[in-house]
Amino acid sequence: MQQVHVVLVFAFDVNTLSENNRTDNKIFDFMTTLLSNLSVDNRHGYINYRSPKNTYMHGMPVVKKDGPWPTDNCTTKMACGLPRAHELIGQDDLSNAIILLFSDGKIYTGGFFEGGEDYKSQVPVHTFTLGGDGNNSALRTIAGNSPGGEFHTIPAPDNTFLSERLKQELESIVTNAAAMNKKQHEAPVNDKEADDLEVLVRVEAPKPPQAVAIKHPPIDLVAVVDVSTSMSWLPDQDKEPVNGKKSRMEYLKEALKFIIDQLRDDDRLSIVQFNEGVKASTALMPMSGNGRKSAREVAKSLIPGGGTIFRPALEKAARILQDRDKDNTSIRVPFIVFLSDGEENQDSKNKTQWDQVISPDSKHSIRDVLQKYPVHTFGFSGFHDSMALWAIARVSGGTYSYVDQGLDNITDAFAVCLGGLSTVVAKNTTIALSVTAPGVKIVSIDAGGYDKAIKEGGASGEVRIPLLYEGEVKNFIVHLRVPRAEAAAGAQQVILTAGGTYVDTTADEHGASSTTTITISQDKQYQLCIQRPAGGDDSQQRDEAVLEQVTRFKLVSLLETELLPNGKELKREGGKWSQWLRKNWNELKNSSSGGLSSIFDKDVEVIAGKLEQGSGESFVFSYVSSQQMERATTMGSSGNTIAVDYKTPAVTKMAEKAAATKLPVEAPPAAPQNNGGGDVTANAKPYPAVAPANGGGDIAAGAKMPPPPPEETPSATDELDQIEQLLAGWSNAQRDLVKMSTLGHAQYTGGDQLLKTTFLNLSLQSFNQAMYQSVCQVPVYLDCWSIYIYIMSPNKRFLLSLLESFHYE
Numbered sequence: 001m002q003q004v005h006v007v008l009v010f011a012f013d014v015n016t017l018s019e020n021n022r023t024d025n026k027i028f029d030f031m032t033t034l035l036s037n038l039s040v041d042n043r044h045g046y047i048n049y050r051s052p053k054n055t056y057m058h059g060m061p062v063v064k065k066d067g068p069w070p071t072d073n074c075t076t077k078m079a080c081g082l083p084r085a086h087e088l089i090g091q092d093d094l095s096n097a098i099i100l101l102f103s104d105g106k107i108y109t110g111g112f113f114e115g116g117e118d119y120k121s122q123v124p125v126h127t128f129t130l131g132g133d134g135n136n137s138a139l140r141t142i143a144g145n146s147p148g149g150e151f152h153t154i155p156a157p158d159n160t161f162l163s164e165r166l167k168q169e170l171e172s173i174v175t176n177a178a179a180m181n182k183k184q185h186e187a188p189v190n191d192k193e194a195d196d197l198e199v200l201v202r203v204e205a206p207k208p209p210q211a212v213a214i215k216h217p218p219i220d221l222v223a224v225v226d227v228s229t230s231m232s233w234l235p236d237q238d239k240e241p242v243n244g245k246k247s248r249m250e251y252l253k254e255a256l257k258f259i260i261d262q263l264r265d266d267d268r269l270s271i272v273q274f275n276e277g278v279k280a281s282t283a284l285m286p287m288s289g290n291g292r293k294s295a296r297e298v299a300k301s302l303i304p305g306g307g308t309i310f311r312p313a314l315e316k317a318a319r320i321l322q323d324r325d326k327d328n329t330s331i332r333v334p335f336i337v338f339l340s341d342g343e344e345n346q347d348s349k350n351k352t353q354w355d356q357v358i359s360p361d362s363k364h365s366i367r368d369v370l371q372k373y374p375v376h377t378f379g380f381s382g383f384h385d386s387m388a389l390w391a392i393a394r395v396s397g398g399t400y401s402y403v404d405q406g407l408d409n410i411t412d413a414f415a416v417c418l419g420g421l422s423t424v425v426a427k428n429t430t431i432a433l434s435v436t437a438p439g440v441k442i443v444s445i446d447a448g449g450y451d452k453a454i455k456e457g458g459a460s461g462e463v464r465i466p467l468l469y470e471g472e473v474k475n476f477i478v479h480l481r482v483p484r485a486e487a488a489a490g491a492q493q494v495i496l497t498a499g500g501t502y503v504d505t506t507a508d509e510h511g512a513s514s515t516t517t518i519t520i521s522q523d524k525q526y527q528l529c530i531q532r533p534a535g536g537d538d539s540q541q542r543d544e545a546v547l548e549q550v551t552r553f554k555l556v557s558l559l560e561t562e563l564l565p566n567g568k569e570l571k572r573e574g575g576k577w578s579q580w581l582r583k584n585w586n587e588l589k590n591s592s593s594g595g596l597s598s599i600f601d602k603d604v605e606v607i608a609g610k611l612e613q614g615s616g617e618s619f620v621f622s623y624v625s626s627q628q629m630e631r632a633t634t635m636g637s638s639g640n641t642i643a644v645d646y647k648t649p650a651v652t653k654m655a656e657k658a659a660a661t662k663l664p665v666e667a668p669p670a671a672p673q674n675n676g677g678g679d680v681t682a683n684a685k686p687y688p689a690v691a692p693a694n695g696g697g698d699i700a701a702g703a704k705m706p707p708p709p710p711e712e713t714p715s716a717t718d719e720l721d722q723i724e725q726l727l728a729g730w731s732n733a734q735r736d737l738v739k740m741s742t743l744g745h746a747q748y749t750g751g752d753q754l755l756k757t758t759f760l761n762l763s764l765q766s767f768n769q770a771m772y773q774s775v776c777q778v779p780v781y782l783d784c785w786s787i788y789i790y791i792m793s794p795n796k797r798f799l800l801s802l803l804e805s806f807h808y809e
Helices: 023-038 079-089 091-096 136-144 164-184 248-262 291-300 311-322 366-370 386-396 409-421 544-566 574-591 598-613 616-629 649-660 716-736 764-772 796-803
Strands: 005-013 044-050 055-059 071-073 097-103 125-129 150-152 194-204 219-226 268-274 278-281 333-340 375-380 400-403 424-435 441-446 451-455 460-469 473-482 492-504 517-520 527-531 747-750 753-757 775-782 785-792 806-808
Touching: 005 023, 005 079, 023 044, 023 097, 023 164, 044 079, 055 079, 079 097, 097 136, 097 164, 125 136, 136 150, 136 544, 164 441, 194 424, 194 460, 194 492, 194 544, 219 248, 219 311, 248 268, 248 291, 248 375, 248 409, 248 649, 268 291, 268 311, 278 311, 311 333, 311 366, 333 386, 333 409, 366 386, 375 386, 375 409, 386 400, 386 616, 400 409, 400 616, 409 649, 424 441, 424 473, 441 451, 441 460, 441 544, 460 473, 473 492, 473 544, 544 574, 544 598, 544 616, 574 598, 574 616, 598 616
Parallel strands: 005 044, 005 097, 097 125, 125 150, 219 268, 219 333, 333 375, 375 400
Antiparallel strands: 044 055, 055 071, 194 473, 268 278, 424 460, 424 492, 441 473, 451 460, 492 517, 492 527, 747 753, 775 785
16 A cells, blocks of 8 residues: 545636646546556545636545545635635644645646745745746745745646647656655665665767778768857957957857868758848758858858847758658757857747746747757857747757857857767667666666656656767666565675667678668676675765766756746846855755765856856856767867866867867067078078069078068968868868878969979877977968968978978969
8 A cells, every 4th residue: 555645736717728628637537547556545645726807726535536625715824725725624634644636737826826935945846837937936936935835847738638648748747746655654674775876877879990991970960150240340349340359250250160171072062131021042952062062152152131039040951851852861960050140139029938938848830840850059249049049959959169268269169069979970869778676667867968768657767868979988876675585684786777778880891781780688797786685784886977967966956947937037046046055056966865976066156157157057058068969069268177178089189180270369470580591490480482583493501582562462361261161171181181292282372383282201199299289370471472381280390391392483
């Protein structure tokens, strides 16, 4: 016999429901059946509010017995009926009871609802929203004011049947409560019992054998970029740039250029431009042949203008990926990157309420669009809508990054993202969990931003990971209820097994692609065994790795449920919220049985500091995104550090490439006087080597040549453009070196001169050394052009061999 008493409280006007769709009646009938199956002595209470006469109906009979259901007039400060629910339960039965409170998401006034957020319940109160998010803050507070209460985001449907998710959630709450009540009235056998045994399930991306060269699957990437008027403004001000300063659009073009240069030949790219609608879009362009050149031309031609609406562009990006040739997409991995510098037009009827879209059971149609493909969002400047971009990423399974300091860092942000996208090794990974010992039950699973499910009343569960990048590790916490066992003291017991499946996305050294489904066996390698100590032996302590992940999930939950809903207020009143965060984090640590890891204390201080500085809103959203997905995000700038940044080796390498393409802010140093034409060493300051007067011949090391005519000296802008093109050539050369003995050429027009830069006879090893070790500047004058070439050089000999390879024609 499992005894538990339940009171259903419907804290909204049930008269707003049609007779054919009385959600309260459907929930009541389901609960009656559930409780009667557990015990014939269970009692089932019911409170609902009716507006026409300001009355409420209530009662608490034994299940499967009719009423009575008396109706009384509402009085003042009824706290959503919670005090009345306690009266129905009775003082003697409070230890065996729970309250389930349902709201329709609207905020009501009047005596029945007054005082709900201030009421301190003596029994667990589980709160549910049945539609909309308007009252979620109050529901969270009500649940938080009760012992063991919880706010649930699974609403009831609008059809004549309850959703399976809601049924499972209600059944889990009631059966767990009944099990706890049963435990409290049973004497121990000889082993101790765990109310909450926390188990760490760690998933590591499959690693290819070292002896086998593998190829990652090609990607189909849709870059959705904001080209509204604000993209023509200064990075930190809403006005046009002057005195040679760059606009937001110019920084974006540089970042897009980096993506285009880093994509592989078998990757494809589409660019969607949007303002208040879709301004222009391209098909998926292969990065081989003329496709890369075409993509560069599109990026170069972006022109700002118009307002800002997100939804049409997101729908267009999804259609581009959905309309792909199905025969050509089985091995391709689709992604969307979405960048915006501002908020949607406030007066537009097409503006989306993104705070409502985030609810897992929201019926907003944009959720169907977002859940098709992962969308990685990027906030650009300090004026973007962090709530909207986080919601888009959260619903789609992407990440949210932002740059508000030094907008050239947007290239770094793209690099961090691209480093992961280009190294997918597995997709559709499902981790299956199964309990094996009698009475053991999966109570809950902490899975962050990944889908999870508990099945068979807690006997099994699963976590689904759509994509895994090479080198990634995912951590999940499974909460088990482990009953007392009748085994002898010291005996071991297998209580949980883990297995699953994933699709291998890699190709072998011959280019043969794999879409094989791999089964992860549930053998002894993936079994959890625990030793059952006798009596009061408390020698089993939580492992530090488990404690770290438990702490991570508790911090993320605190931030997501309490801080994020405040949105813009985090920027306006950052000081208040920083104090709140420090206070509540300390209280959470002190109240947690077994304590929490101190590894995230630094993160809390960083977040609090950002809040105090007025930049905490975007930082908190991006931090939560990173922790939920266990993937690297850019939080304002690359200099922001947190406890775990989740950068894989491939992500780090791509970020280094982005850093290598950046030009120093300072002007190049002046040439030294009377240097005598000596050699350039790795640590020496750069000096000018000038082209011969006749315009031909090799540039000899240390040769002195006349300077170009002063009247033809180019502008600083022209000079930077040439530098930018040359650096792109370096990036292309590195990618193509393996395939080509001649790396190609970059063209620069200076007067009537044509420069062809050809890198000959360079091994991959020496090229990589040149690119990544030490930096020096080599100015080369050709007629009227002064170009500073930034390269990495390990020694003087290699540097001079590069100088000697420049020719004039």
